[in-house]
Amino acid sequence: MNFWLMKSEPDTFSIDDLKRKKREAWDGVRNYQARNFMRDGMRVGDGVFFYHSNCAEPGIAGLAEVASDAYPDPSQFDPKSKYFDPGSSRDNPRWMLVDVKFTRKLKRTITLDELKNHAKLAEMALLRKGNRLSVMPVDAKDWKYILELE
């Protein structure tokens, strides 16, 4: 079992939205590295930190679970979607996604600011300077450590 962190802007799709919908196709990822993590790294049942980005209180807001294998992101084929990619084709899709299933909200959001204050987490991909990936792996030891902060 592996662990991941997935960013979402709460104004667009928050942990409460996932709670209400129970399950969601994680569409719109248009970064090759993030795609590769979903396509090659994720397995059903893997743990996911649901991270709120670009908002008043950035941080880990809840837990989710990988709920499907990777499959082509339908939005890349839809000319009306803002995620439409004219360079992709159904025969050779460029972008993949997984479904994500709600597990639970954290009792409180563990903020980015708080995470930065823990020296043991300094090597986390999330905290490395300039990191903008929206999907990234989390070490098992960091997963455990962060949950103990809750």
Place this chain on the structure above:
DNA sequence: GCCAACGTTGGC
């Protein structure tokens, strides 16, 4: 709204 960091694009 600003801007640093980074990815992508496209001319050469």
Place this chain on the structure above:
DNA sequence: GCCAACGTTGGC
């Protein structure tokens, strides 16, 4: 293959 220009991310 280089690299300038441009677009996006996301914290602040």
